[in-house]
Amino acid sequence: MINKKNTNKVAKIAFVGAIALSVMAQPLSTVAHAAATINPTFNLTTKIASPVVNPVVAGSTVITGTALPGAMMHVNINNKYYSALVGNDGKFSVKVPFLYANTKIEVSQTFDFKTFSLPTTVTVSPVEIQPTTPSVNPEIKAPVVNPVSAGNAPLTGTALPGAMLHINIGGNYYSGVANKDGQFSVQIPFRYAGTKIEVSQTFNFKTFSLSTTIIAK
DSSP: OHHHHHHHHHHHHHHHHHHHHHHHHHHOOOOOOEOOOSSOOOOSSSSSSEEEEOOOOOTOOEEEEEETTTTTEEETTTEEEEEEEOOOOOOEEEOOSOOOOTOOOEEEEEESSSSEEEOEEOOBSSOOOOOOOOOEESSSSSOOOOOSSSSSSOOOEEETTEEEEEEETTEEEEEEOOOOTEEEEEEEOOBOOOOOOEEEEEESEEEEEEEEEEEEE
């Protein structure tokens, strides 16, 4: 008599095995992406070189760099994990959620998901990506910016709760997030008296509010 429970187990094992073989059969140039919230158990080793990660700026949705050809990248962002396969040329590109300024990112590489390289740690720069075709929505209220003095004190004010502040100083862009009460405080570089600062807010970096312009005193 055939044991149905054992048959089901065999079928499940065969199915999982087929998936594993399918993934292993992909060419090294194929980039696969995955995300998980489970903290994996793994060992660190210095025998596998740490990957080189390119600078990351606010607004990015990919992590790029170089690693060992054929390795699997392992990206940790706030204990959520993302992965992609390194191409034959040693380059990788891992899709990740929208990145906010000052987010800490740890990137390592592995060949078996048991032993990993020491991670390379990068912090998202507050200099954000300027959108190629931004548009202004006059229905989004412009943020209120508190008076600014020469020096290096943070830029403060109020905006829509959860909005991203988009700050333009001489063509360089910086960002911050308004808290649940709409308050924001964004660290920007030293500025001299007379420096012009334009501040708008957005939720998607495509549609922006009207700008509030303020001059450092």
